Amino acid sequence: RTIVVLNGPNLNLLGVREPQVYGAETLADVEARCRRAAGAAGFDIDFRQSNHEGDLIDVIHQLRESAGFVVNLGAYTHTSIALRDALATVTGPIVEVHISNVHAREDFRHLSYVAPIAAGVIAGCGTLGYEFAIAVIADRLGAE
Numbered sequence: 003r004t005i006v007v008l009n010g011p012n013l014n015l016l017g018v019r020e021p022q023v024y025g026a027e028t029l030a031d032v033e034a035r036c037r038r039a040a041g042a043a044g045f046d047i048d049f050r051q052s053n054h055e056g057d058l059i060d061v062i063h064q065l066r067e068s069a070g071f072v073v074n075l076g077a078y079t080h081t082s083i084a085l086r087d088a089l090a091t092v093t094g095p096i097v098e099v100h101i102s103n104v105h106a107r108e109d110f111r112h113l114s115y116v117a118p119i120a121a122g123v124i125a126g127c128g129t130l131g132y133e134f135a136i137a138v139i140a141d142r143l144g145a146e
């Protein structure tokens with residue numbers, strides 16, 4: 003069973019981009035964390051990143067029957083009804099992750115179009131949030 007970890011725009015620059023907000027780890031470090039956490043729970047990881055809204059939608063369509071989705075859609079979280087509609091078609095649980103505490107930041111980061119269809123939301127826990135999200139999905143699926 004595979005958990006998809008889907009990253010949106012600018013997350014390819016993790017470690018370089020505003021490190022005071024997002025930390026020093028790179029996206030490759032986050033991928034390694036996810037693989038470790040998922041492996042321990044008996045899941046595979048399909049780890050993706052795109053800067054393009056339509057590409058993210060295509061990935062969701064292709065992988066929509068995966069066991070679960072961990073999504074950090076970056077700024078598209080706050081703007082994209084199209085991504086929310088795509089995520090509404092997936093069959094497994096979705097956990098939304100933000101590295102930073104979006105609630106402690108600008109007002110425009112307080113709205114998430116994804117949160118209403120997510121099983122849970124994790125924000126402000128740094129890249130550890132991805133591991134928490136995988137644990138949540140594994141727990142949900144284990145109980146099924």
Ligand code: DQA
Nearest residue numbers: 012074076077100101102111
């Ligand atoms: C983010 C928070 C978003 O508001 C921002 O646009 C990002 C990253 C986070 O992980 O903290 O790109 O999703």
